[in-house]
Each structure stands twice: as C-alpha cells, then as structure tokens.
Amino acid sequence: MPEESDLEQQRGEKPVIAISSCLLGEPVRYDGQARPVNWIIDILSQHCVFQPICPELEAGFGVPRPPIRLQLSDAAAAVVLAGDPTIDVTEKLQAACSRLLAEIDHADGLILKARSPSCGVEDTPVWDEAGIESGTGAGIFTRMCLAARPGFPVIDEHGLESEAGRIGFLIQVFRYCCRR
Numbered sequence: 649m650p651e652e653s654d655l656e657q658q659r660g661e662k663p664v665i666a667i668s669s670c671l672l673g674e675p676v677r678y679d680g681q682a683r684p685v686n687w688i689i690d691i692l693s694q695h696c697v698f699q700p701i702c703p704e705l706e707a708g709f710g711v712p713r714p715p716i717r718l719q720l721s722d723a724a725a726a727v728v729l730a731g732d733p734t735i736d737v738t739e740k741l742q743a744a745c746s747r748l749l750a751e752i753d754h755a756d757g758l759i760l761k762a763r764s765p766s767c768g769v770e771d772t773p774v775w776d777e778a779g780i781e782s783g784t785g786a787g788i789f790t791r792m793c794l795a796a797r798p799g800f801p802v803i804d805e806h807g808l809e810s811e812a813g814r815i816g817f818l819i820q821v822f823r824y825c826c827r828r
C-alpha cells in the first residue's frame with residue numbers, strides 16, 4: 649500500500665479511491681487468482697489515485713488460503729472457515745479492517761469486490777449457524793466502513809458496469825473530495 653505522503657504527492661487535484669486489490673489484477677484472492685476490471689484499470693485510473701487494500705491479506709491469512717464465509721446470528725456478523733465453520737476468524741479480520749479503515753481515512757471513495765465475505769457491498773452470500781445459506785448482505789469490511797463513515801461513496805464492480813452507475817459514483821466521489 650502506498651505511504652500517505654506518496655498519495656498526497658500523486659493526488660494533486662485527483663480524488664483518492666481505495667479499492668479491492670484483486671480488482672486491479674493483484675493475485676490476492678483465496679485461490680491465488682485476481683479479478684481485474686479493465687475499465688477501472690485503463691480508464692478510471694487516469695482520473696483518480698488508487699489506494700489498493702485487501703482485508704484478508706492484511707489479516708495475515710496468506711495466499712492461497714482456505715475460503716471463508718459470512719455467518720449471521722442474532723444480527724451479529726461473523727466470519728468462519730467455509731470448510732470448518734467451527735473455526736471463527738472474525739476478530740482477526742475485524743482487527744485488520746480497523747487498521748485499513750484508519751489507513752484510508754483520507755480517501756474519497758471505495759470500490760469493492762462483489763460477493764466477498766470481506767469486501768462485498770450487498771450481495772455476499774450469508775449463512776446461518778446451522779450451515780444453511782440464508783440470504784445476502786455486506787461483507788465485514790464494508791459493514792465496518794459504512795458504520796464508521798456514513799455517506800462515504802462505496803460501490804462494487806457490478807455497480808460500475810453501466811454508464812449511469814459510473815457517473816453516479818464519480819459525482820459522489822468528486823463531491824466528497826471537494827468537501828474535504
């Protein structure tokens with residue numbers, strides 16, 4: 649992750665957007681793969697400064713790593729190993745998310761990977777304690793970010809597929825940037 653002073657130097661008039669590293673082509677997913685999005689890498693990169701983040705790497709889970717899943721009980725969100733739900737990694741991941749939230753304090757927006765138990769914005773599969781898939785929701789990092797920064801511009805890569813989605817997000821980001 650770039651140092652804050654480097655970001656300030658690169659920034660100039662450009663907004664800073666924190667972004668899931670895997671969307672920039674970094675092979676940081678649990679299976680060692682990336683999920684690059686060409687529009688983000690080729691076009692959006694010309695108009696902003698990216699600050700890559702990966703909550704699961706920050707938590708020290710490594711690459712490759714066992715897949716995790718989001719589990720909801722009594723409205724509390726937890727993260728457990730998909731292959732062994734008795735292993736709870738919530739505290740480690742939350743501590744990593746807190747560190748990243750402090751690091752992106754100066755960012756003007758956030759682009760996150762859809763369906764991830766860490767980064768998903770709204771469509772991450774949610775499981776109940778009985779091991780039954782029970783719906784969808786936001787990942788752990790996203791929940792913590794939205795709780796700490798209400799009104800912060802947040803979107804996933806699906807939200808940036810349409811021109812209307814791109815324009816709407818960028819208007820929010822530039823407004824946020826101007827207010828700072």
Ligand code: SF4
Pocket residue numbers: 668669670671676677678701702703704705761764766767
């Ligand atoms: S979705 Fe988030 S936690 Fe998963 S690899 Fe991408 S950046 Fe890392």
